[in-house]
Amino acid sequence: MTLQLAAPAVRPASWLGGRWVRFAVRRTGRLLVSVWVLATAAFLMVHAVPGDPVRAALGANAPASLVEAKRASLGLDRPLLEQYLSFLQGLVTGDLGSSIVTQVEVSETIRTGLPGTLTLAVAAFVLAVAVSIPLGVGIAVLTRRGRARRTEFAFAGTSVVLGTIPDFLLGVLLVYLFAVELQWFPVAGRSGPESYVLPVIALAAGAVAILSRIMRVEMLAVLEADYMRTARAKRLSPLRTYLVHALPNAVTATLTIGGLLLGGLVAGTVLVENVFAWPGLGGTLVRSMLGKDYPLVQGIVLVYGVLVLLVQTLVDVLLALLDPRSTIGDS
Amino acid sequence: MSPLVLDQVTVRYGRSTVVDEVSLTVEPGQTLGLVGESGCGKSTVARAIVGLVPLTGGHVLLGGRPLPRRGRRRPVQMVFQDPYSSLDPRMSVGESIAEGFAERLSPVARRTEVARLLDLVHLDPARAKSLPGRLSGGQRQRVALARALAGRPEVVVADEITSALDVSVQAAVLNLVREMQRELGLSMLFISHNLAVVRYVAHDVAVMQDGRIVESGPSDEVLTVPRDEYTRTLLEAVPGAGA
């Protein structure tokens, strides 16, 4: 036996560097393009509104002079390209304009609302991943090859129903059961940790239902893979076979398919926040949409969009860590 | 009958050159075998001939003229490697074959022609109504051959048509290929990685490596007294040969 003790722990896998750098560059590039598309869409949104957005926001009774003044202060009387460039410039410096209705700076409103939304989304993300992966694996192992028919049926039924119930309705049901009837948790608002329980469950439940179903299918597929036969041929312990050989591949496949779903959690907060009167951006967004306060809508939509893109980038990085193949080539 | 000539055919995918200035001639009524290892560009040559892949350079000529790319008349037909994906799963065997006809036929004429073709490839004409899902790999490959023959081609390109088949079925398909070729006087480009199979069906052989033809000539010469180093390596690797 030669004595070349070149375990990966001794020397970090530097040769991977090239591939990782390329992956980072490509992924960042994609993120930037998406952000640009998002920003452009948000900019165009205000101009795509039929009629005069300022008139719409201030109402039919507002004096013409006020509307004109407002238009000028928003820069809407300047050439489109100029507006676009100053809009992009504003984005970079964090200046998103100010509300037509309240005059408060949009960035200020976002700063107050964002923490609420973000904590909700992050908590739901973590819960969704933390529950659906073990759940999917467990059910897959239990129901492999048509065993435990009843468990499979119950699981499939529950997950379809749970996946179909919209999160806001689930929120209402949860409030009724656990806040009104049992009084275990507060009905609404953001206070102590217990106030998080219901909104986070309402938001994550649908994702858990769908993700765990995907996870189960992927796990079953992985268990039939040739390399699992190789693992069994090595006579490893069953636990090791499942955890070390099956799990990473099944999680990879699940994230590839279900990654978009996790981004959807960000948008889902809008509805859930409305159910729980949660102090976040969701309520503000709906109010500003109803009040046609376009600069505010624009800013908040941008924030949601960027959050979604960040979640997806995070998922891709997770995938790259789990499955080295995904760092090369790109779909 | 006229020769099929490949003149300096080049195919590039992006920056990589897959087929590099390949010149070949399939003589009328003869079978040219094309051998080489996986990824050397054999299938791309086949696809380039029938127009499934655009040429980057060079010409494919039949009797001195370029091949028609429009209309129903296609004098060069192709049979594919995988018998399980080369037939539309939703189309009956008869319909699949009838698609190859070069001219419009009356329903009765179609039926008799389909029956004739099925009989030609030694399948029960009653099979015309079955879906491919009911057929075995060998039977599917016969249907694919019948479809290729339906257009009354001058040249048939066969791309690894036996490599997905069991040895016993392979023998039957190889016998059929030789029988067709002799009886109908077809010209044929027979692509395979298996030298013994090529030796069995082909009059001439061309050896391909990394997109280039390294040697070509009559089978009995190339496969017994190879001149190229690579051909020799290939021959030595055949199981049972000089090991």
Add this chain to the structure above:
Amino acid sequence: MRRVLTPLGITGFALLALILFLAVFAPSIWGDRATTVDVPSALQGSSSEHWLGTDALGRDLFARVLVATRLSLELAAIATVIRVAVGLLLGTAPMFLGRRLGGVVMAAVTILVAFPALLVVLFLATIFGVGATGAVLAIGLAGAPSFARLCHTLFASVEASDYIAAARTAGVSRPRILFRHVLPNVAEPLVVSATIDMGYTLLAFAGLSFLGLGVQVPSYDWGQLMQDNLSRIYTDPLAAIGPGLAVVIAGLAFNFIGEAVARSFGTRDDVRRPVAPPRRVPASLRRQDQPDLLTVEDLRVDFTTSRGVSRPVRGVSFSVKAGEAVGIVGESGSGKSMTALAVAGLVDEAGVVDAGRLSFDGADLLDGGDHRRLLGTSLAMVFQDPMTSFNPAHRIGAQLAEVGRTHQALGRRVAWARAVDRLQAVRVREPERRARQYPFEFSGGMRQRAMLAMGLMGSPRLVIADEPTTALDVTVQKEVLALLGEIREQEGAALLFISHDVSVVREVCDRVLVMYAGRIVEDLPASELDESSHPYTRALVAAVPHMETDTDRPLAVIPGQMIDPSESPAGCAFAARCPRASVRCGVEEPVLEVLPSGARVACWHPGEARSVLMEKAEVRR
């Protein structure tokens, strides 16, 4: 269709029928009741008169929920039509706009798909304004990108299939290809997807109306009813939840139907685990001579499937001596791989493996003990497909080192060093660097070597190789076979080599077992393959062209097909395809008899010429 009518499908269709009935008839039946204002009885809770209670104007909520079915369904249907139409248009754009412009469209679609539908809906709702029309447009358009992507993927996969290529070479026109080949093959999944989406569209409307951005008073759909009464959750829960229930039921109806149809596409192979009584061969039948490395007696593998019992291996007996190379040949499905897996104890749980005796290296593998260490270190396996036999998520070195760590109690570094050393032993160049690579960075031939190196982590007494070179080029095959030979020499390991290629087996093995329909039909020295006695062996050898085959004569063929593992014929399983078959062959099963030479053959007419046989048959009659 019958497969769609599972309990799931039936429930779905029943619910859908109910919903459609309500959509058509509810407004005329309950329309009055739903709009009759009765202020004194406003905001009542659930009662026998008002099942869900009444709203702020005293209107019966249950009637309103029923009547709202029509509008809710209409809106969802229109939005779905928009979604499908725009999605189809975008998804097929690359086909009409050419590669470049189509590529731009698909790139845009890819970016759009990344944004959650709800966010896009809110964005579009801002543009189109609050109200039913805006909501329909917003929800329809927001769903279009994902439908476009599905279309594109489906179309692209069908377009890339060989049968489209075949149609193109046959000169079939473009429109005809589209209508005859492409559309029929993409239609089903698209319809399923649209059905399931219809359910989600209903939910999306509910969400939008719930936010107050959808249907506006005096019109009402389920979402609007929900929004209206939600605040009453504390007092009259049914009033708050009732409309939501309607949404969920409708959503489930579409979901169930889509799911049932989708499931009916993939044939699900349900395997039940049978209870097989343990069966032991009497001791007298066991061979008593010198200890073989591997002894297999009366090995059977059964699977119980929905179509009956399948018996891929039906009583196989053989032995392998230390250092011996034994080949198994036979057509596809003859049970070669299953035999090897059964010997190695790797048949998956659905299969029932049973044997009179199964011993390896002195250990009785059937005694129920833990033979993991023995098998893990003394039995090496190489499988057919090098591309799928390594775990894609782990480094090659780690996958090798794992064996040492599990069975030889090696530490991390020592195991790793041994893995590198073993890679070197199978002549992988730069083994240290290679050990840190992932399987996808290895070529096929290198993977097979790495697989052998994995077997060499222990000290293998037997290497079971199931078609190890079938997927490889001849030149690479030669190297791998040479390596196998070396391992046998250096380690003194025996080899069980499975192949459908007689010429390879002849080159590698000392002895050959010929399998047909789950049985060994002949067992003979590899050098005598040309003088075999069994008609199947003869045909198998003659069917393979080699470099000396007479090119003027047709190849020998074996007519017909092998029997299915679920059939059990009375006589010889080969009888239907055998040129020598006699009456006896059809009724009595030939047993594997030991010939004076030590070879074994299972045939009533071994080595006989056909003419002789015909005469015999004549005489018998």
